[in-house]
Amino acid sequence: MKFSAQREFDLLNKIGFVRTSGSYEEKKAAEILLEEVKSIGLIGEIEPFKVDYYEIKKAKFEVLEPYYMEYTVTGYGMSGNTPKEGLECEFEYVENADMVNLINAKDKIVLINSGFGVKNYENLIKAGVKGFISFSGTVIDDESKTDLEDRKLRDKHLEHGKIPGLTLRAKDAMEIIKNIPTKVRMTLEQIEGECDSHNIIATIKGSMYENEEIHFVAHYDSVPFSNGVYDNGAGSVIIMELLRYYHENTPKRTLKFIWFGSEERGLLGSKYYTTTHEEEIKNVGLAINVDMAGPILGTNKAFVTADNSLCNMVEYMSKEIGFPISVVQDVYSSDSTPYADKGVPAISFARFGANGGAPGHNRYDLIEHLSAENICKLTEFIHVFSERTVNACVFPVPREIPQNMIDAVDKYLMKDKKKENK
Numbered sequence: 001m002k003f004s005a006q007r008e009f010d011l012l013n014k015i016g017f018v019r020t021s022g023s024y025e026e027k028k029a030a031e032i033l034l035e036e037v038k039s040i041g042l043i044g045e046i047e048p049f050k051v052d053y054y055e056i057k058k059a060k061f062e063v064l065e066p067y068y069m070e071y072t073v074t075g076y077g078m079s080g081n082t083p084k085e086g087l088e089c090e091f092e093y094v095e096n097a098d099m100v101n102l103i104n105a106k107d108k109i110v111l112i113n114s115g116f117g118v119k120n121y122e123n124l125i126k127a128g129v130k131g132f133i134s135f136s137g138t139v140i141d142d143e144s145k146t147d148l149e150d151r152k153l154r155d156k157h158l159e160h161g162k163i164p165g166l167t168l169r170a171k172d173a174m175e176i177i178k179n180i181p182t183k184v185r186m187t188l189e190q191i192e193g194e195c196d197s198h199n200i201i202a203t204i205k206g207s208m209y210e211n212e213e214i215h216f217v218a219h220y221d222s223v224p225f226s227n228g229v230y231d232n233g234a235g236s237v238i239i240m241e242l243l244r245y246y247h248e249n250t251p252k253r254t255l256k257f258i259w260f261g262s263e264e265r266g267l268l269g270s271k272y273y274t275t276t277h278e279e280e281i282k283n284v285g286l287a288i289n290v291d292m293a294g295p296i297l298g299t300n301k302a303f304v305t306a307d308n309s310l311c312n313m314v315e316y317m318s319k320e321i322g323f324p325i326s327v328v329q330d331v332y333s334s335d336s337t338p339y340a341d342k343g344v345p346a347i348s349f350a351r352f353g354a355n356g357g358a359p360g361h362n363r364y365d366l367i368e369h370l371s372a373e374n375i376c377k378l379t380e381f382i383h384v385f386s387e388r389t390v391n392a393c394v395f396p397v398p399r400e401i402p403q404n405m406i407d408a409v410d411k412y413l414m415k416d417k418k419k420e421n422k
Contacts, residue, residue, distance in 0.1 A: 001248050003383070005376035008237040009367075011036060012294075012375075015236065016229045016367055019222050021262035022051045022195040026221050030198045033220060033236065033259050037202045040244050045201045049272040051262050052078050053195035054152065058187055061133065061166050063176065064088065065183040071172045073133070075188045076165030077152030082131065086187035087164065089130050093177050096120060102127035109133065109184050111173060118414060121153075122160045131164045131186050135173035143169070147363055150224040154266045156414055164188045197221070197261035199269045204246050206254040213254045213284045214390055215344075216242055217270065217335050218291060219263030226365045230358050232263070234370065235290035235350075238379045245383060251390045253285075260335050263291075270335035274342050285395050287339035287346040288386060291332070293378050294370035297357030300325040300378060303332035305405050306345030307398045314347070314385065323381045325349075331408045340409050345397050349382055 014032050019025040030046060037044035059075035062068065089109045094101040097112050097120040106128040112120065114135050124132055136149035151167050166186055200220075206212065218235035222228025236259055243257045260269030274281055286306075302325055304311045314327045331337055336346035351374060353360070358369045389397060401409070 001245050003241055003245070003376050003379050005372035008241050008375050008379065009372040011237045011240060012229055012233045012367060012370075015220065015233050016227045018225065018227060019220070020224055021221050021265040021268065022053055022197045026261055027198060029220050030200050030259070030261065033200050033240070036240055037200070037243065040247050042202050042204070042243070042247060047199045047201060047273075048196040049199065049261075049269065050194045051197045051265060051268055052152070053193045054078050055191045056189075057191065058189040059166055060086070060187040061168060062185045063091075063179070063181040064185055065181065067179065067181075071168050071176070072148065073166040073168045074148050074150050075190055076167065077150070077190065078158065078192055079153050079165040079188070080162040080192075081190060082164045082186060082188045084189070086185045087131050088183065088185045091181045091184040097123045099123055099127070102129070105129050109186055111135070111176065114170065118156045118160075121157045124163055125160045129163060131166075133166045133168060133173075133186070135170045136167050137170045139171045139174050141169065141171060147225040152265070197269060199261055199273055200259040202243055202257045204243070204251060204255045206252050207250045208252040210254050211283055212395065213256060213280070214386070215256045215258060215284055215287045215339070216386075217258045217260060217287060217289050219260045219269065219335055221261050221264050222365075223264050223361050225363045226361060227367070228365055229367045230294060230353065230365045230370060231292045231360045232290075234293035234375050238290045238293060238375060238382065241379050242383060242386065246390070253390050255390065263335055267335055267338055270338040274338040278342070281339075281342050281344060284339070284344045285399055286389055286397050287336055287344050288382065289332070289334055289336035289346060289348040290350070290378075290382065291334040291348055292350045292352060292360070294375040295351055295353035295358035296369060296371045296374065297354040298351050298374070299354065300349075300351045300381075302327045303336070303348040303350075304329045305331055305336055305340040305401065305409065306347065307400065307402055310345065310347060310397055313388070313396065317385060317388075321381070321384060323377070325381065329405065331405070331412045333412070337409060337412060340401055340405065341413060343399075343401055345399065345401065349378060351378055
């Protein structure tokens with residue numbers, strides 16, 4: 001069988017729409033992928049799992065003193081609600097929310113720099129702030145060409161408690177600080193609950209080593225405002241093409257192809273799968289993840305969360321067949337990581353856009369920035385790599401995660417070793 005760049009691009013067009021975690025559109029994309037699996041001649045499964053659901057009803061931010069101004073904002077999902085009449089407090093800019101920034105922040109509404117982490121949020125809780133505001137974008141953004149981000153608090157944030165939160169534009173944040181506000185009011189009303197996201201699974205049984213498994217995985221959800229063709233429709237169509245190949249060419253080992261939902265909300269689909277299929281995971285010798293591919297301007301990369309010998313294997317193959325790809329032993333912020341956390345060697349393949357070449361996580365993640373040929377070339381390389389494991393006489397990848405990678409995974413997942421050791 002020849003891999004078809006056109007077939008991959010056609011499927012990419014079909015799923016190239018905004019499909020956020022738990023949404024109707026995410027379910028629609030899951031059904032499209034499931035139909036494609038059936039068209040190949042296989043029976044796929046769709047496995048639901050619960051994710052946080054929120055619906056912002058009202059989000060408002062006003063400067064009250066020494067001047068009045070209302071600014072456009074979005075609400076942080078899962079951050080709770082203010083009173084109906086709003087929350088009126090003194091205001092302070094706390095930069096990165098280090099504890100020294102928060103000495104005088106008790107009972108205030110604070111502005112924090114964009115991209116704050118869990119530790120910074122924990123500091124807000126400890127400091128006793130009443131509400132927080134972050135900003136998105138840059139101070140030179142054109143409002144007609146950019147979107148105000150839709151953000152939510154994740155489980156790791158919520159372990160420390162809830163504070164109502166808003167997001168405004170960076171240029172508005174700068175204007176506010178220039179004008180030195182003393183009193184502000186924020187209003188946030190939202191419905192919070194749960195809904196279903198979905199994983200799609202297709203299995204091909206091995207002809208010789210049926211109890212040894214290799215998983216090919218990719219996430220198919222997108223972030224708000226994004227058609228998600230680069231991130232990660234491209235990875236989804238790559239593993240679909242590999243599914244087609246192995247259906248026509250029976251592998252020696254059992255293969256599972258899994259399209260994960262809700263990756264963009266914190267790897268939720270893969271975390272759910274690796275946690276609820278622990279007996280099966282014991283038989284998995286390697287997870288092959290594809291996340292982000294296809295940019296016309298870009299470079300290929302592989303992240304190996306496994307023994308360094310796998311890095312050497314990929315580097316050798318790159319030189320052997322003349323496919324340019326850089327290889328690092330590291331954690332990749334994608335669905336390979338929950339596998340590594342369960343002791344499964346994992347590798348993630350990607351083609352990253354060159355700086356300025358392929359925007360992601362915004363409205364400009366568009367198919368015209370991608371090349372069908374580049375998607376197909378990466379498919380072909382992953383196929384060459386996978387053949388050396390799928391059909392190996394003796395499985396070549398050690399079934400262990402080296403300590404440096406265990407430490408890196410633990411750090412990425414923000415594991416609390418003290419709690420684990422109790």
